[in-house]
Amino acid sequence: MKKPALRLLACVLATAAAVAAVxxxxxxxxxxxxxxxxxxxxxxxxxxxxxxxAKAVEIGAxxxxxxxxxxxxxxxxxxxxxxxxxxxxxxxxxxxxxxKKDACLDDTDDYFKGVVLRGKKTSEGRFTMPAYDSVxxxxxxxxxxxxxxxxxLEETGAKAN
Numbered sequence: 405m406k407k408p409a410l411r412l413l414a415c416v417l418a419t420a421a422a423v424a425a426v427x428x429x430x431x432x433x434x435x436x437x438x439x440x441x442x443x444x445x446x447x448x449x450x451x452x453x454x455x456x457x458a459k460a461v462e463i464g465a466x467x468x469x470x471x472x473x474x475x476x477x478x479x480x481x482x483x484x485x486x487x488x489x490x491x492x493x494x495x496x497x498x499x500x501x502x503x504k505k506d507a508c509l510d511d512t513d514d515y516f517k518g519v520v521l522r523g524k525k526t527s528e529g530r531f532t533m534p535a536y537d538s539v540x541x542x543x544x545x546x547x548x549x550x551x552x553x554x555x556x557l558e559e560t561g562a563k564a565n
Contacts, residue, residue: 493556
């Protein structure tokens, strides 16, 4: 009688360990297929050229789910593990003057690009977010930002311009 109980306990513990090991999701960076987007070349553009582009949002959504959702939450709805990406542009969206709003959005684009490419480190030098500079093209980075922008607009009911 003890052996079946021990086997059951061993199975339960093994299952729990396996679930814990993959609970954070697949954290291996996956390249994003940007087929269908205008090629941007090797020189980085300073701001998201795909803002409001439906195809970029679609590609960014797929790339987000494979690379970002494990930490930043499904549909960019933060679960508290990592920063809430829907808050990136909130202050910009409150600006009434179009030129100032656009400049603010360009600044958040630049910040987003930098973090995605270089990652984030703690003061001790430990990465809390991996660097994707060897994985993502600029088309992929801007598609991701387009998706996050679209989700921000959807969640807040704000207008793009």
